[in-house]
Amino acid sequence: MPRPRIGVVVVTMGNRPRELDALMASVARQSVPAARIVLVGSATPLTDVAYDDVIKLPLADNPGCPGARNVGLRTLLDSGAVDVVVELDDDGLLIADDVFATVQQLHASDPALGIVSFRIADEHGETQRRHVPRLRASDPLRRGLVTGFLGGGHSLSVPMLRQTGLWAGAFRFGHEESDLAWRALDAGWKILYEPGLVLQHPKTSPARHAVxxxxxxxxxxxxxxxxxxxxxxxxxxxxxxxxxxxxxxxxxxxxxxxxxxxxxxxxxxxxxxxxxxxxxxxxxxxxxxxxx
Structure with missing residues (x-):
C-alpha cells in the first residue's frame, strides 16, 4: 500500500520571525519530506520570509486562525498532491525528525484514522492538563482514541476533510477543533492522541488573547x-x-x-x-x- 503524501500548513501573523524560522527548519529536517508546504500570512505580506519550496499565501486581512488555515487547506486539497495535512502553530517546534514518518505510518495502517493529535510540551517536556484531549488528563503519555484534538499540532486525513468539510471559519478563535472533531466522529472517523509525536511549544494561557x-x-x-x-x-x-x-x-x-x-x-x-x-x-x- 502506498504511503500517504504529507502536506503542511502553517499560519503566521509575522510577529514571531525567530520561532517561525526554527519551525520551518524543523519541518525541512524531517526524514520524510513534505510533498507540499503552505505558509499563510494572516494580515501579513510575507515579504521578509524566504524558504525553499514553500507556497506563500499572504492575506490582506486576518480571518482568524481557522479561516486562515482553510486557505492553506483549500490550496492543498485543490492540488491533489497530498493525502494527509499536518498543521502546526508558528511558535511550535518539531524536536524529532521522524514526526512525518510516524504520521505517514499511522494513517497508512488505518484508513479510518481521520485525525492524529500531537502532544504539546514546553522546553522542559511538561504538558499542561488542558493540552491532554481527555477528561482524565493526569497522564499526558497515555496513548489512545479520543474525542478531540489539539489545534497546535495535528494531522488531518484529506479524505476525511473532503467528507466533513474544513474548519468553521466563523469561530475565529476557540472550539473550532471541537466542531471539526464532532463532525469527524459523526462521519465514522477515528481520532488518535499520539503522545510520541511532540510539538514543543512555550507554556501559555488561552486568556492571553483579548477575545x-x-x-x-x-x-x-x-x-x-x-x-x-x-x-x-x-x-x-x-x-x-x-x-x-x-x-x-x-x-x-x-x-x-x-x-x-x-x-x-x-x-x-x-x-x-x-x-x-x-x-x-x-x-x-x-x-x-x-x-x-
Missing part, C-alpha cells in the same frame, strides 16, 4: 446549536455555565464571557447538523460524553 472569554462563550453556544441533539443542548450549556462561574476570577472576564454567551444565543451559528445519538454514545464510551 478569549467572549469567543469561548459564543463558540460554545454555537457548537451546541450546530452539533448537539436538542435534549443535550441545555445540559451542555448548563455544565459550562457552572464550570465557568467556578473558574473565572476576573469580573471583566466574566462580563466578556456573558456578552459572548448572549452573542452565541442571538447570532446565526451556521448550518445545524446534529450528531447522531450513536455518536454521542460512542463519545461517552471513549470517556467524554458531549455534555462536557
Amino acid at each position: 478569549h472569554y467572549r469567543f469561548t462563550a459564543r463558540n460554545r453556544v454555537w457548537i451546541a446549536r450546530r452539533r448537539l441533539p436538542l435534549p443535550l443542548i441545555p445540559v451542555y450549556l448548563a455544565v459550562w455555565i457552572t464550570l465557568t462561574l467556578a473558574r473565572i476570577r476576573s469580573l471583566s472576564g466574566l462580563r466578556a464571557w456573558c456578552a459572548g454567551f448572549w452573542e452565541g444565543v442571538r447570532t446565526p451559528c451556521g448550518d445545524r447538523a446534529p450528531m447522531r445519538w450513536s455518536t454521542a454514545a460512542r463519545m461517552t464510551r471513549l470517556g467524554r460524553p458531549p455534555i462536557v
Whole structure:
C-alpha cells in the first residue's frame, strides 16, 4: 500500500520571525519530506520570509486562525498532491525528525484514522492538563482514541476533510477543533492522541488573547446549536455555565464571557447538523460524553 503524501500548513501573523524560522527548519529536517508546504500570512505580506519550496499565501486581512488555515487547506486539497495535512502553530517546534514518518505510518495502517493529535510540551517536556484531549488528563503519555484534538499540532486525513468539510471559519478563535472533531466522529472517523509525536511549544494561557472569554462563550453556544441533539443542548450549556462561574476570577472576564454567551444565543451559528445519538454514545464510551 502506498504511503500517504504529507502536506503542511502553517499560519503566521509575522510577529514571531525567530520561532517561525526554527519551525520551518524543523519541518525541512524531517526524514520524510513534505510533498507540499503552505505558509499563510494572516494580515501579513510575507515579504521578509524566504524558504525553499514553500507556497506563500499572504492575506490582506486576518480571518482568524481557522479561516486562515482553510486557505492553506483549500490550496492543498485543490492540488491533489497530498493525502494527509499536518498543521502546526508558528511558535511550535518539531524536536524529532521522524514526526512525518510516524504520521505517514499511522494513517497508512488505518484508513479510518481521520485525525492524529500531537502532544504539546514546553522546553522542559511538561504538558499542561488542558493540552491532554481527555477528561482524565493526569497522564499526558497515555496513548489512545479520543474525542478531540489539539489545534497546535495535528494531522488531518484529506479524505476525511473532503467528507466533513474544513474548519468553521466563523469561530475565529476557540472550539473550532471541537466542531471539526464532532463532525469527524459523526462521519465514522477515528481520532488518535499520539503522545510520541511532540510539538514543543512555550507554556501559555488561552486568556492571553483579548477575545478569549467572549469567543469561548459564543463558540460554545454555537457548537451546541450546530452539533448537539436538542435534549443535550441545555445540559451542555448548563455544565459550562457552572464550570465557568467556578473558574473565572476576573469580573471583566466574566462580563466578556456573558456578552459572548448572549452573542452565541442571538447570532446565526451556521448550518445545524446534529450528531447522531450513536455518536454521542460512542463519545461517552471513549470517556467524554458531549455534555462536557
